[in-house]
Amino acid sequence: MSLLSGHNIDYRIDTIRILEDIDIEVEAGELVGLIGPNGAGKSSLLRLLTGVEACSAGEVRVDDKPLALMPATQRARRMGYLVQGAMAYWPFSVEKVIELGRIPYQKWWQQPSVEDLQKVEAAMTKTETLAFRNRIVTTLSGGEQTLVMLARIFATEPELIFADEPVAALDPYHQLHVMEILRNHAAENRAAIVVLHDLSLAARFCDRLYLLNHGKLDCCGSISEVLTRENIARVYGVDSHIECGEKGVSVTSLSRVSEHHP
Amino acid sequence: MNIKALGPRVLYAILLPVLLLALLLALNVGPVEIDLVKGIRDWFKELTTIESLILFDIRLPRSLLAMFIGATLGLAGAALQGLLRNPLAEPGIIGVSNGAALGAVIVFYYGMAGFAWFLLPLGGLIGALIAVSIILLLVGQSRSIITLILAGIAINAVGGALIALALNFAQSPYAMQEIVFWLLGSVANRSINELLIALPFMLVGWGMILYCGRFLNALTLGEETAKSMGFDVARLRLVLVLGVTASVGAAVSVAGNIGFVGLVVPHLIRPFVAYEPRRLLLASGVTGAILLLVADIAVQLLSSNGEMKLGVITSLVGAPFFLFLILKSRNVLQ
Numbered sequence: 001m002s003l004l005s006g007h008n009i010d011y012r013i014d015t016i017r018i019l020e021d022i023d024i025e026v027e028a029g030e031l032v033g034l035i036g037p038n039g040a041g042k043s044s045l046l047r048l049l050t051g052v053e054a055c056s057a058g059e060v061r062v063d064d065k066p067l068a069l070m071p072a073t074q075r076a077r078r079m080g081y082l083v084q085g086a087m088a089y090w091p092f093s094v095e096k097v098i099e100l101g102r103i104p105y106q107k108w109w110q111q112p113s114v115e116d117l118q119k120v121e122a123a124m125t126k127t128e129t130l131a132f133r134n135r136i137v138t139t140l141s142g143g144e145q146t147l148v149m150l151a152r153i154f155a156t157e158p159e160l161i162f163a164d165e166p167v168a169a170l171d172p173y174h175q176l177h178v179m180e181i182l183r184n185h186a187a188e189n190r191a192a193i194v195v196l197h198d199l200s201l202a203a204r205f206c207d208r209l210y211l212l213n214h215g216k217l218d219c220c221g222s223i224s225e226v227l228t229r230e231n232i233a234r235v236y237g238v239d240s241h242i243e244c245g246e247k248g249v250s251v252t253s254l255s256r257v258s259e260h261h262p
Numbered sequence: 263m264n265i266k267a268l269g270p271r272v273l274y275a276i277l278l279p280v281l282l283l284a285l286l287l288a289l290n291v292g293p294v295e296i297d298l299v300k301g302i303r304d305w306f307k308e309l310t311t312i313e314s315l316i317l318f319d320i321r322l323p324r325s326l327l328a329m330f331i332g333a334t335l336g337l338a339g340a341a342l343q344g345l346l347r348n349p350l351a352e353p354g355i356i357g358v359s360n361g362a363a364l365g366a367v368i369v370f371y372y373g374m375a376g377f378a379w380f381l382l383p384l385g386g387l388i389g390a391l392i393a394v395s396i397i398l399l400l401v402g403q404s405r406s407i408i409t410l411i412l413a414g415i416a417i418n419a420v421g422g423a424l425i426a427l428a429l430n431f432a433q434s435p436y437a438m439q440e441i442v443f444w445l446l447g448s449v450a451n452r453s454i455n456e457l458l459i460a461l462p463f464m465l466v467g468w469g470m471i472l473y474c475g476r477f478l479n480a481l482t483l484g485e486e487t488a489k490s491m492g493f494d495v496a497r498l499r500l501v502l503v504l505g506v507t508a509s510v511g512a513a514v515s516v517a518g519n520i521g522f523v524g525l526v527v528p529h530l531i532r533p534f535v536a537y538e539p540r541r542l543l544l545a546s547g548v549t550g551a552i553l554l555l556v557a558d559i560a561v562q563l564l565s566s567n568g569e570m571k572l573g574v575i576t577s578l579v580g581a582p583f584f585l586f587l588i589l590k591s592r593n594v595l596q
Contacts, residue, residue: 081486103491
């Protein structure tokens with residue numbers, strides 16, 4: 001039984017079909033990468049899987065039970081969602097932002113409990129954000145902000161983490177840091193689903209990849225099954241050089257394929 | 263702005279005594295000087311003396327009304343600024359104030375205000391209700407907060423136009439003056455009845471707003487994240503808008519439009535509550551109550567004949583102060 005699964009997922013906005021007939025499965029312990037060109041439907045699929053948006057057809061199941069029937073609080077506790085370009089609208093301190101991750105455990109009149117504050121502390125340790133706990137989050141660098149937003153999710157202690165392009169616009173050091181944190185999370189018999197544009201990073205960290213194209217699942221499987229020259233040329237429209245060394249797979253885009261029409 | 267946030271205990275240890283002090287001062291101010299202690303003593307002895315009459319029939323309703331309306335405006339301003347994640351939002355932005363004002367103006371226009379004391383506030387409440395109904399119809403299933411703001415602007419414009427129409431065709435200069443003076447906003451010459459008709463709506467509205475506090479905190483990270491934290495964004499937005507409608511509609515219905523309190527107070531308090539939208543709600547409510555009491559004291563001290571309206575002084579002081587706040591805080595809010 002898989003931890004999370006999607007069956008024949010369709011998603012439409014008005015009459016525009018965003019996703020069509022997607023099947024996806026995520027086992028406990030896995031870090032799964034969602035890849036594909038811009039507009040392929042990666043973010044939409046992530047939103048359906050987190051339950052933030054409802055499928056037009058098909059269903060998402062968690063522990064083989066329909067996600068749509070799961071109480072909202074339960075869903076909030078079990079599934080953490082890092083939106084693309086997550087930011088705070090008010091100049092909160094780092095600690096206060098991370099405290100927001102405990103909201104699913106509080107009633108509407110309650111303040112954070114001692115236990116909540118302990119979880120916040122643990123989340124800060126896990127993400128190495130203790131050093132700037134008192135800083136104002138809006139004054140942090142992009143990399144630090146991403147770590148804080150991740151810490152907010154860890155404070156919730158979810159089984160599943162969904163991250164939408166968490167490493168876009170980060171420097172190599174922070175890219176590795178964020179991906180390591182997500183992989184460690186998956187290694188605790190939990191799971192993470194990450195939307196990525198950097199194929200080499202996807203190859204280095206993910207257990208399996210789902211390649212989306214024009215709202216459809218193009219292919220899925222292990223790194224070597226998905227990241228082939230043919231697949232990348234067909235879906236991304238670029239000719240690439242793929243190098244498999246003992247230190248991992250690296251994908252280099254060489255040139256655009258002239259006959260490709262995205 | 264390097265203002266250190268205060269813990270809840272410290273904050274309320276400052277605000278609540280100040281509120282009490284402002285209330286006592288307000289009870290002491292008026293065209294005639296009275297002995298407060300004698301007034302209270304006579305009232306308990308059920309003696310009808312000048313002191314007890316002035317204190318309990320004139321000053322107490324007026325002061326309590328100023329207090330509750332100030333609290334409503336502060337609370338509603340903080341709520342809308344949190345919902346829209348925009349520090350420029352104020353209670354009037356969703357069209358409720360102008361809707362309520364229009365309802366009251368219609369009562370004036372048809373000369374019904376003199377028939378029964380409750381017709382004026384009732385007209386205001388109905389106006390507020392109609393305004394928010396139209397807005398909710400316009401917004402419908404839309405997910406966008408922009409639609410809500412635009413609908414509010416449209417309703418405000420329609421309300422303003424119809425008020426202008428009523429002024430244009432007012433039967434007499436006296437009727438026109440009556441309407442204009444009422445619109446300026448005042449808590450003078452209100453009885454305990456106005457307080458009693460407005461208070462239930464205010465209390466319900468406050469409750470609905472405070473219920474949304476945790477949701478407003480979650481909204482700090484955006485609507486998508488709030489949804490993923492288990493909040494039904496559409497439903498809570500409705501609860502908040504209805505809460506603002508009930509409380510602000512009631513406030514405008516009995517006192518007219520009192521500007522700038524709802525805009526300035528959350529600004530003033532935000533740094534002291536570490537920018538947390540939920541803590542801001544109650545703190546803004548108490549501060550709004552203090553400010554409106556003080557403004558009402560100032561009005562009475564500045565013009566003993568009662569010509570100066572409360573809404574005029576809040577705008578006169580509030581607008582430049584708001585400018586000052588923007589200059590000071592523009593580096594913190596991006």
